[in-house]
Amino acid sequence: MKTAIIFGSTTGNNEKIAEAICLTLKDKGVEADLKNAAVFPFKETLIYDILLLGSSTWGDGELQDDMIYFISNLKGSNLNGKKYATFGVREDFWPNFCTAPQILEKEAKAMGADCFHESLRVNGQADSNMDQITSWAESIADAIKAL
Numbered sequence: 001m002k003t004a005i006i007f008g009s010t011t012g013n014n015e016k017i018a019e020a021i022c023l024t025l026k027d028k029g030v031e032a033d034l035k036n037a038a039v040f041p042f043k044e045t046l047i048y049d050i051l052l053l054g055s056s057t058w059g060d061g062e063l064q065d066d067m068i069y070f071i072s073n074l075k076g077s078n079l080n081g082k083k084y085a086t087f088g089v090r091e092d093f094w095p096n097f098c099t100a101p102q103i104l105e106k107e108a109k110a111m112g113a114d115c116f117h118e119s120l121r122v123n124g125q126a127d128s129n130m131d132q133i134t135s136w137a138e139s140i141a142d143a144i145k146a147l
Contacts (some may be wrong), residue, residue: 001083001144003032003050006040008067014056014089016126017133021052021087024137030144037070045074050144051113053104054087061096063103071107080112083147085140087120097123117143 003025007018018034025032033048037055045051055067063071086101086108098121105115120136122129 001031001049001147002047003030003052003144004035004045004048005032005052005054006035006037006045006070007054008037008064008070009056010058010064010066011056013126014054014064014087017087017089017120017122018052018054020126020130020133021054021137021140024134025141025144028138028141028145030141036066038066040070042070042073042077045079046077049082050116050147051079051082051084051108052087052140053084053108055100055104057088057090057096057098057100061099061103063100067100067104071104074111075107077111079108082108082113083116084108084113085115085117085119085143087122087136089122089124089126092123097121116147 009015
């Protein structure tokens, strides 16, 4: 199954999470492409079977800017038959901790995709949460292989 890890990142923290997920998937034998939402043509999303969508949470609980643009362009697409899972990051001292994964879940579901795994919500910096990120990615790899 063709897998895309599509992320939005302003400070680079969520990008590190996406990179770690991609590396772990590849180590576990899953073909995965890492795609930055800022430059990834949204229509190419349709060539993938599995979508791992990631965004940091900003402001009052919004998606990161590049992911807002990406999702707004993807709206109206038919994602029937596609599987998705989401990931995101924010420090828990901010209001609306890690709501970006929930927003991405809602958007993917509205376009017809099916969730196949619970989301990853990282509190703080990627570097200090690599065990959590790697564990989630290993679980994702196992879930993909089981599909």
